[in-house]
Amino acid sequence: MRYSQLLAPTLREAPAEAQVASHVYLIRAGFIRKLAAGVYSLLPLGMRVVQKIERIVREELSRAGAQEVLLPMVHPAELWQESGRWQAYGPELLRIKDRKGAEFAMSPTAEEAIVDLVRRDVKSFRQLPLCLYQIQDKFRDEMRPRAGLMRGREFIMKDAYSFHTDDQDAAREYQNMFDAYSRIFSRCGLEFRAVEADTGAIGGNQSHEFQVLAASGEDAIVACDQCQYAANVEKAELRRPKVTTAAPVRALEEVHTPGVGSIEAVAGFLGEPLDKFVKTLLFVADGECVVALVRGDRDVNEVKLKAALGVTMLELATDRMVTDVTHAPVGFAGAQGLSIPVYADPEVAALAEGITGANKGDHHVRGFNLGRDVPHAKVVDLRTAAEGDPCARCEDGHYRAFRGIEVGHVFFLGTKYSAPMKCTFLDAQGKETVMPMGCYGIGITRIAAAAIEQNHDGDGIVWPMPIAPFQVEIVAAGKEPDVAETSGALYRELTAAGVDVLLDDRDERPGVKFKDADLIGIPVRVTVGKKGMAEGIVEVKRRRGGDMEKVKIADAAARVRALVAEGMSVGGGARA
RNA sequence: CGGGGCGUAGCGCAGCCUGGUAGCGCGUUCGGUUCGGGACCGAAAAGUCGGAGGUUCGAAUCCUCUCGCCCCGACCA
Incomplete structure (x- = not known):
């Protein structure tokens, strides 16, 4: 072309x-x-x-x-x-x-x-x-x-x-x-x-x-x-925590938490870290209300919850429904004493004394223990995996x-x-x-x-050879007749050999052609210029960080074909 | 669908607040000089200012509605 x-x-x-x-x-x-x-x-x-x-x-x-x-x-x-x-x-x-x-x-x-x-x-x-x-x-x-x-x-x-x-x-x-x-x-x-x-x-x-x-x-x-x-x-x-069911340490104790509903706010108010809290979220699953519990520093993974419940429709309950079920404003829900199904993440089961809502406006409870306070809770993996979590499939691996x-x-x-x-x-x-x-x-x-x-730099695209729009771009850098002749001959030779070649024969300054070549990202670039003609060479350069090599005109086609072959055979990282 | 932002020449933008001849850069066309990393000089073409309605002597500019587009979130075989 x-x-x-x-x-x-x-x-x-x-x-x-x-x-x-x-x-x-x-x-x-x-x-x-x-x-x-x-x-x-x-x-x-x-x-x-x-x-x-x-x-x-x-x-x-x-x-x-x-x-x-x-x-x-x-x-x-x-x-x-x-x-x-x-x-x-x-x-x-x-x-x-x-x-x-x-x-x-x-x-x-x-x-x-x-x-x-x-x-x-x-x-x-x-x-x-x-x-x-x-x-x-x-x-x-x-x-x-x-x-x-x-x-x-x-x-x-x-x-x-x-x-x-x-x-x-x-x-x-x-x-x-x-x-x-x-x-x-x-x-x-x-x-x-x-x-x-x-x-x-x-x-x-x-x-x-x-x-x-x-x-x-x-x-x-x-x-x-x-x-x-x-x-x-x-x-x-996620790998199950070593402590699967923590023994209770203390009785439930109500604490006054005026006006602080969100976990972050309560944590700040009480001066306790987020991972001591139990987050209580109500969902509507295929029309039925259920409770999901994760640690205060985690988020519920709705895909996992949906899978655990075996339902197709899952959405967060409305504020109105939360109030109807817990008899408290949003932000003060706790699983203890609720008569609907409860699903708890293993990290919640491992908490000996957690802090959670009291089902009463402006109050939370300390000493929450899942095994004691919500004995009917089903313990299932509910949270999203993150960097650094221990691997579920091997002994000492961690996730990246x-x-x-x-x-x-x-x-x-x-x-x-x-x-x-x-x-x-x-x-x-x-x-x-x-x-x-x-x-x-x-x-x-x-x-x-x-x-x-995956393949670009500040100048443009760097196509992998197998899917590049052209495998090779020849830049005719100069208006001299021998530049046109040489680039044209190389173009015909490579094309005849089955190489996808783009010949930049436009009436443009070399700088424009180089900029466009980098932008479009053809993997191999051959520059045919006035200076090279005097030495009997063309310049061959890989788009991906390769150095420029001077190649004799007679050897150019062979060198380019070798680079194309090399590019076509390099596979990506099949690390399944 | 919720939140935020933007629609002015092919592209990128200014002008809008404070209403009064629609501008800049790139690109395009023509002439000339240039010619190895997006040249320079000169000339030119090109815009229903997203659309509709309203206010006004007068609307790109103010008001209402509407359409389109982008970003964040929610959602997603």
Whole structure:
């Protein structure tokens, strides 16, 4: 490609709306332009990156035995009503009507569509297992799209769905996809980590997220410094405290705490540290009121609480409900004496004498002991894991905290969709059986953003070779005929050899070309200039911190091809 | 959905408080000089001031409503 023909409008200044590196550079370097909130057009450079990522995904999924299909993006409402998600999905599902008033959804994911396809034509165990995937635009009407391609409303996703005769085979495919994903992200040149993730109301513990490590990541993850355990903090298990049930030390004693409701305020008023307090929170879980207890210096992890309760809807109780249940204003609740279910974190059970609300305005109690005062409490892990916590899976490991960008998710679905939608087959005994399923997603456009978060400097993007829009950029630095001839010849030679080359043949000053080259981030840059011509050399430089090397014109193509080969073979850190 | 902020030329911004000819930088076009890290000089094109209504002799500026966008939070396969 000749730069003079390329639509790559670079900007000296970034639009005010861009906050994170990938967003700023994708716009400044002319990869994307915004059409609406969370909705972006891909320009030629952006399209090339997406195509490179897609190619890697297709190669690895094909190698893993999956077959590509293309499902519609517009789904009839009836399909979603059948699975129950027309109601359950909420406002994130963009609903539209056709001219006859019939309702449709813009697909945010395609379980219903794929199940409908498979149930029509797959009837025998002989046709299983089956793993089908598509690469397609998705639309999710996110409350808060942000950071360009990182969290858009419309985005490109690879979604795969597998169908099996039994759970064992589904588990095999889960591992198969896990391995394929590891290869895909490695080949994209990403430093990533597979972490255990929450499975929501679906159950089981078969879910992993693939997280690209980056400070700007939206997800918090922890990883053990000793063993292989790594998990999203929403899910991360915690080692049980050594003291599981502390013996009571003293009787409950009411103390007057006028006007101080929050834990911090009471702690300051009484001069006691936060970890001596018991935080009492009331939740409404599937319509029923429950109490959750964590230590004063901790927060309730609602994902864990939801999992412990086995409910789908969980929200903090209103002030009114708190008053009705505790007969005290918000801020003075205590679990003792309440007749509703109580769930307590192990750290609360380990407190011999805690301080908590007295269920009486302007009063707290000292000497709270869970075992004595709330004997019916269920002790379950309720708090979010943090840096430094002891690992739940090994003896002496501790957690280190990371930020991550979720670029992939593998999931064991079971029969969540296949059962209500009657996706069944006849097994070898002629018995009708529901197919267990798995689903596996990869955010294609998000990979592009994540790669930039992980690979950029103050001058611009530093693309990993495998997903760079071009592998090599030749900068023609000068107007002399021999500069044009040499750069043109090198361009033709490399292109003929199958290298993706961008030749900057624009009528611009060298400084402009260098700045644009750094901004766009092509991994290998060849400068053909007047001075070099006199010596019979060109300059070859890696975008990523490499020194400039002078290479004889005759050797230039070979040297560049070696650098390209080196860049294509370097895998990322597959440290699952 | 709650809190905060912003909509003025393609991009970045000033002007608004205190109403009176719409400005600056970058970019774009033309001419010239330059030519190895975003050149310089000269000329030019380009804006319904997000939209609607109101106040006023007069509104980018004041008031009301509305739409869009960004950030924080909540939420989230």
